[in-house]
Amino acid sequence: MAKTIVVKQVGSPIRRPEIQRKTLIGLGLNKMHRTRELEDTPSVRGMINKIPHLVEIVEEKG
Numbered sequence: 723m724a725k726t727i728v729v730k731q732v733g734s735p736i737r738r739p740e741i742q743r744k745t746l747i748g749l750g751l752n753k754m755h756r757t758r759e760l761e762d763t764p765s766v767r768g769m770i771n772k773i774p775h776l777v778e779i780v781e782e783k784g
Contacts, residue, residue, distance in 0.1 A: 724761050724762070724784065725761070725762040725782070725783065725784035726759050726760060726761055726762055726782075726783045726784055727759070727760055727762045727766070727779050727781065727782050727783070728757055728758070728759050728760075728779070728780040728781040728782075728783070729749060729751070729757065729758050729759075729760055729770060729777050729778070729779055729780065730755065730756070730757045730777065730778055730780045731746065731751040731752075731753070731754055731755065731756050731757075731776060731777055732754075732755070732776065732777060732778050733754075733773075733775055733776035733777070734754060734776075735752070735776065738776070742772070742773050742776065745769050745772050745773050746773065746776060746777075748769060749766070749769055749770070749777070751777065757780060759783075762782070762784070
């Protein structure tokens with residue numbers, strides 16, 4: 723079983739640079755307070771580290 727993390731969007735993409743909006747969409751988030759369960763890979767962690775002010779890690783599984 724692969725490790726997964728639950729990511730929640732806590733910040734709005736309004737008035738943010740386009741690259742940050744696209745990173746949110748890449749994570750599968752686009753509206754406030756939505757959550758996604760994603761595989762815990764270096765690429766996903768890198769995307770989260772690019773926008774720590776917009777998302778938070780709720781839970782780590784596995």
